[in-house]
Amino acid sequence: MAGAKTHDPYYVPAQSKWPIIATVGMFVTVFGVGTWFNDMKAGHESSHGPLIFFCGGLVLAYMLFGWFGAVIKESRGGLYSPQMDRSFRWGMSWFIFSEVMFFAAFFGALFYVRHFAGPWLGGEGDKGVANMLWPGFEFSWPLLNTPDPQKYPAPEGIISPWGLPLLNTILLVSSSVTLTLAHHAMRKNHRTPLKVWLALTIILGLAFLGFQAEEYIHAYNELGLTLGSGIYGATFFMLTGFHGAHVTLGVLMLSIMFIRILKGHFNADQHFGFEAASWYWHFVDVVWIGLFVFVYVL
Amino acid sequence: MSAVIDHGHAGHDHHHGPAKGLMRWVLTTNHKDIGTMYLWFSFAMFLLGGSFAMVIRAELFQPGLQIVQPEFFNQMTTMHGLVMVFGAVMPAFVGLANWMIPLMVGAPDMALPRMNNFSFWLLPAAFTLLVSTLFMEGGGPNFGWTFYAPLSTTYAPASVTFFIFAIHLMGFSSIMGAINVIATILNLRAPGMTLMKMPLFVWTWLITAFLLIAVMPVLAGVVTMMLMDIHFGTSFFSAAGGGDPVLFQHVFWFFGHPEVYIMILPAFGAVSSIIPTFARKPLFGYTSMVYATASIALLSFLVWAHHMFTVGIPLTGELFFMYATMLIAVPTGVKVFNWASTMWQGSMTFEAPMLFSVAFVILFTIGGFSGLMLAIAPADFQYHDTYFVVAHFHYVLVPGAIFGIFASAYYWLPKWTGHMYDETLAKLHFWMSFIGMNMAFFPMHFVGLAGMPRRIPDYNMMFANFNMISSIGAFAFGATQLLFLFIVIKCIRGGKPAPAKPWDGADGLEWTVPSPAPYHTFSTPPEVK
Ligand code: HEM
Numbered sequence: 084m085a086g087a088k089t090h091d092p093y094y095v096p097a098q099s100k101w102p103i104i105a106t107v108g109m110f111v112t113v114f115g116v117g118t119w120f121n122d123m124k125a126g127h128e129s130s131h132g133p134l135i136f137f138c139g140g141l142v143l144a145y146m147l148f149g150w151f152g153a154v155i156k157e158s159r160g161g162l163y164s165p166q167m168d169r170s171f172r173w174g175m176s177w178f179i180f181s182e183v184m185f186f187a188a189f190f191g192a193l194f195y196v197r198h199f200a201g202p203w204l205g206g207e208g209d210k211g212v213a214n215m216l217w218p219g220f221e222f223s224w225p226l227l228n229t230p231d232p233q234k235y236p237a238p239e240g241i242i243s244p245w246g247l248p249l250l251n252t253i254l255l256v257s258s259s260v261t262l263t264l265a266h267h268a269m270r271k272n273h274r275t276p277l278k279v280w281l282a283l284t285i286i287l288g289l290a291f292l293g294f295q296a297e298e299y300i301h302a303y304n305e306l307g308l309t310l311g312s313g314i315y316g317a318t319f320f321m322l323t324g325f326h327g328a329h330v331t332l333g334v335l336m337l338s339i340m341f342i343r344i345l346k347g348h349f350n351a352d353q354h355f356g357f358e359a360a361s362w363y364w365h366f367v368d369v370v371w372i373g374l375f376v377f378v379y380v381l
Numbered sequence: 382m383s384a385v386i387d388h389g390h391a392g393h394d395h396h397h398g399p400a401k402g403l404m405r406w407v408l409t410t411n412h413k414d415i416g417t418m419y420l421w422f423s424f425a426m427f428l429l430g431g432s433f434a435m436v437i438r439a440e441l442f443q444p445g446l447q448i449v450q451p452e453f454f455n456q457m458t459t460m461h462g463l464v465m466v467f468g469a470v471m472p473a474f475v476g477l478a479n480w481m482i483p484l485m486v487g488a489p490d491m492a493l494p495r496m497n498n499f500s501f502w503l504l505p506a507a508f509t510l511l512v513s514t515l516f517m518e519g520g521g522p523n524f525g526w527t528f529y530a531p532l533s534t535t536y537a538p539a540s541v542t543f544f545i546f547a548i549h550l551m552g553f554s555s556i557m558g559a560i561n562v563i564a565t566i567l568n569l570r571a572p573g574m575t576l577m578k579m580p581l582f583v584w585t586w587l588i589t590a591f592l593l594i595a596v597m598p599v600l601a602g603v604v605t606m607m608l609m610d611i612h613f614g615t616s617f618f619s620a621a622g623g624g625d626p627v628l629f630q631h632v633f634w635f636f637g638h639p640e641v642y643i644m645i646l647p648a649f650g651a652v653s654s655i656i657p658t659f660a661r662k663p664l665f666g667y668t669s670m671v672y673a674t675a676s677i678a679l680l681s682f683l684v685w686a687h688h689m690f691t692v693g694i695p696l697t698g699e700l701f702f703m704y705a706t707m708l709i710a711v712p713t714g715v716k717v718f719n720w721a722s723t724m725w726q727g728s729m730t731f732e733a734p735m736l737f738s739v740a741f742v743i744l745f746t747i748g749g750f751s752g753l754m755l756a757i758a759p760a761d762f763q764y765h766d767t768y769f770v771v772a773h774f775h776y777v778l779v780p781g782a783i784f785g786i787f788a789s790a791y792y793w794l795p796k797w798t799g800h801m802y803d804e805t806l807a808k809l810h811f812w813m814s815f816i817g818m819n820m821a822f823f824p825m826h827f828v829g830l831a832g833m834p835r836r837i838p839d840y841n842m843m844f845a846n847f848n849m850i851s852s853i854g855a856f857a858f859g860a861t862q863l864l865f866l867f868i869v870i871k872c873i874r875g876g877k878p879a880p881a882k883p884w885d886g887a888d889g890l891e892w893t894v895p896s897p898a899p900y901h902t903f904s905t906p907p908e909v910k
């Protein structure tokens with residue numbers, strides 16, 4: 084509440100075309116993906132799916148530039164009061180909370196399989212009768228033997244945490260540090276260190292993604308660790324894959340912030356766009372710590 | 382977008398009315414327009430989901446297969462459930478939130494108006510996708526609204542892919558809508574409107590929005606795992622790869638149980654405004670209402686496996702989830718007692734909103750009691766997947782959620798349209814709905830206890846009489862809703878002009894603005910003492 088006397092009027096934008104464009108874009112995109120996946124599964128030679136998907140993607144890209152462009156213009160036009168700023172802050176924080184819950188679903192699946200379903204399938208514990216499905220199946224984690232290897236060929240090995248994953252942990256944690264340094268520079272209006280630290284953060288993020296790709300190639304080509312190699316591969320790739328997608332998005336956000344900073348946007352007091360991107364980046368970092376501990380080490 | 386900036390500086394007193402034509406609705410950022418669209422969309426889905434229910438009841442009118450094939454019957458039960466839950470009930474409450482929360486807290490609009498419009502328009506897109514699956518090769522979703530794997534993965538029709546994406550769109554819409562609600566309530570309250578002065582509808586929506594943001598992503602997670610199992614060879618829900626179909630149920634119900642509170646808490650809030658108005662007494666136990674709502678919401682994260690008693694969970698699990706579920710009856714009981722105490726010795730009158738609210742309290746309580754019965758793990762072995770369950774959740778959903786929505790609609794229609802609705806017709810709507818729904822759903826308790834399974838198009842001869850009664854009640858209930866449509870249209874087009882405060886016992890900021898509420902309200906926040 085911006086004080087009883089001095090409240091600025093809350094900015095209510097006039098009509099906007101962006102939401103409906105976003106809706107059309109999303110609809111076309113998911114329709115395209117769905118068509119594509121289904122044609123793939125049905126074994127059709129050709130599919131319109133990719134084309135539809137691509138069109139939807141173009142619409143979405145156009146929308147993102149347009150919508151965020153409008154918001155940036157309004158913000159720089161001085162239309163936003165401190166109260167508006169708080170709305171954005173609440174919005175971004177709850178969005179990140181929703182992302183936390185999205186990851187929670189996959190972490191939950193991992194814990195459930197490791198501590199309940201898996202041991203039961205191996206004949207242990209309360210519901211050990213499940214073992215009669217595949218008598219002789221023994222459960223261990225990492226799961227290097229699946230109940231039905233015909234359908235789900237087990238991996239020959241897994242990724243050791245102390246190679247690339249450890250390196251990636253160091254990279255990502257350092258990137259959180261450099262980003263914080265960038266933020267401090269922003270607060271003091273030190274533009275050059277700001278640019279340097281932010282650029283470094285982006286480079287660290289890209290390096291992370293590069294190593295992640297290398298790890299995936301190694302897993303697929305040399306270890307037989309794939310999406311289809313039983314529940315270990317499924318949880319491994321689902322968790323690290325979605326995390327990787329989030330890192331990509333984070334790098335994108337930070338890059339846009341970098342461009343905006345080059346253009347002279349933001350100042351010591353007003354830089355919520357930058358802060359939102361950095362919140363997101365720290366969130367992605369924290370998820371990685373969880374991944375490193377529960378997916379790779381334990 | 383330069384037009385936007387031009388308007389901005391004039392924000393003080395520059396009250397322009399709505400734009401003209403279709404584009405007003407497509408491009409709008411106005412919370413009242415968006416609320417109206419949500420409400421109409423919800424009603425359209427209510428009729429669509431209702432017509433699926435009519436197909437179900439027509440088939441079950443007599444034993445034997447008469448009208449539809451079992452395969453199509455499965456699609457009808459599935460689509461009925463999905464459309465009612467995600468298309469009728471949830472959007473109706475978001476529509477009410479859009480209309481009323483800014484008016485109740487003295488805000489000029491929702492906190493993020495463009496995102497608000499986006500949240501709405503995603504819904505027609507999502508439901509176009511969902512309903513189109515019915516026309517696809519292999520038919521639409523046929524695995525029940527709970528879409529258990531492997532029915533929804535290994536054995537699903539190809540259209541399941543589009544079902545998954547439809548769910549993603551709905552989830553996106555809900556999350557953005559909920560973020561908007563939270564930001565509005567936490568940030569846009571008028572000076573002096575402290576948290577503990579907020580109307581209960583605002584409180585219950587704050588808590589509902591929290592639930593939505595917490596569980597819709599989990600739903601997104603579970604459908605994503607399905608998508609991966611179907612198209613990319615993962616084995617989340619396949620024991621052959623070390624996964625577990627029961628994992629699906631855990632993740633689904635972690636979303637699913639809070640979801641039922643998402644559908645009922647806003648109704649609690651609305652009824653908590655309406656009963657004091659017509660009892661002409663302040664709400665009994667406001668503070669305890671707030672805390673009861675919060676504890677219901679928190680407990681709702683700890684009870685999900687009461688839907689899974691028969692699936693084979695360890696004994697400790699059965700016990701834990703049984704007692705945790707029963708615990709929820711405590712705060713729920715607090716609410717029911719508070720409503721009853723509010724009415725106690727009040728000078729009550731029974732206009733349509735009150736009739737629906739009183740019926741809400743009584744019939745929702747019946748649904749609550751059958752819920753307690755289902756919570757008894759050993760007893761649930763008998764009740765599970767029978768019509769008793771169908772009776773239970775319709776008693777909480779129809780006279781709970783839906784009556785709550787009707788009560789709200791009648792209560793606030795004068796504020797929305799500037800006219801009084803036709804009270805006689807509204808009372809007729811109430812009594813027909815009341816009789817119809819009890820006739821449709823009460824007998825289901827008996828056939829359920831006697832063992833009639835749900836989701837099956839045929840049944841044993843011995844259930845014939847009760848099923849015929851059920852179907853007649855269902856047809857009556859369904860037809861009556863066309864009367865509601867008529868009443869609303871009539872009210873929009875004319876009727877006795879409504880004063881700013883049409884209900885003499887009413888309290889709250891929404892009654893300080895004229896009826897119909899101007900296109901822009903509270904551009905400068907009111908002072909709340
Ligand atoms: C016109 C009033 C309604 C009638 C006559 C009706 C009828 C039915 C019937 C007969 C079934 C059971 C089908 C079966 O298991 O064989 C059913 C299932 C269901 N109904 Fe309704 N219903 C009505 C309104 C609603 C409303 C308002 C909601 C939700 C807000 C709702 C939610 C559900 C759900 C979730 C299911 C379970 C679907 C499934 O088994 O997957 N119904 N309904």
Ligand SMILES: [Cu+2]
Pocket residue numbers: 637638641684685687688
């Ligand atoms: Cu439940």
